[in-house]
Amino acid sequence: MTRFTTTALVRFAHVDAAGIVFYPRYFEMLNGAVEDWCAQGLGADFRALHDIRGIGVPTVGLEAEFHSPSRLGDMLDIALVPLHVGRSSCRLELTFSCGGETRLIARVTLVCTDLAAMRSTPWPDDIRARMTGTAPVAA
Numbered sequence: 001m002t003r004f005t006t007t008a009l010v011r012f013a014h015v016d017a018a019g020i021v022f023y024p025r026y027f028e029m030l031n032g033a034v035e036d037w038c039a040q041g042l043g044a045d046f047r048a049l050h051d052i053r054g055i056g057v058p059t060v061g062l063e064a065e066f067h068s069p070s071r072l073g074d075m076l077d078i079a080l081v082p083l084h085v086g087r088s089s090c091r092l093e094l095t096f097s098c099g100g101e102t103r104l105i106a107r108v109t110l111v112c113t114d115l116a117a118m119r120s121t122p123w124p125d126d127i128r129a130r131m132t133g134t135a136p137v138a139a
């Protein structure tokens with residue numbers, strides 16, 4: 001499986017009165033990392049996925065462990081690793097860290113979904129190949 005990395009800056013709108021990231025904001029950053037992965041790692045940005053291919057990737061499962069707090073201005077490194085790719089689902093692990101300190105580890109399950117039918121549909125071959133690292137290398 002192919003590892004993907006991206007970053008997220010902790011902004012004013014992410015922090016609470018205690019000055020640390022309010023936990024739902026991590027889930028928005030997580031989805032941002034999934035968007036980056038689709039666009040940069042899988043060659044299928046969200047606009048093309050939704051508007052052209054008619055595919056969405058709703059979340060059906062999510063768990064998270066919060067290891068240490070993040071503060072305004074922190075630049076978070078996010079590492080995304082696919083743990084399992086099924087017929088239409090994929091389970092991902094995302095690790096958020098800053099300066100080598102782990103902040104959050106989340107595991108999320110997404111389902112490739114035909115938006116017209118609102119039913120799961122198999123991953124398209126090109127996306128599956130990029131997810132699993134079996135895409136042919138261009139000559």
Ligand SMILES: CC(C)(COP(=O)(O)OP(=O)(O)OC[C@H]1O[C@@H](n2cnc3c(N)ncnc32)[C@H](O)[C@@H]1OP(=O)(O)O)[C@@H](O)C(=O)NCCC(=O)NCCSC(=O)c1ccc(O)cc1
Binds near residue numbers: 060090109111113
């Ligand atoms: C996605 C669904 C239409 C799929 O339903 P079905 O068509 O009946 O599919 P199935 O139940 O057969 O399951 C399909 C696959 O998902 C797997 N699956 C389904 N549910 C689960 C759960 N809870 N855990 C793990 N795996 C699951 C299942 O094992 C199948 O795996 P494969 O063998 O790899 O194909 C339906 O489960 C659904 O509507 N769920 C609600 C989704 C939702 O509302 N999520 C929250 C809002 S969306 C969201 O927040 C979002 C986040 C990120 C984005 O990029 C987009 C949207």
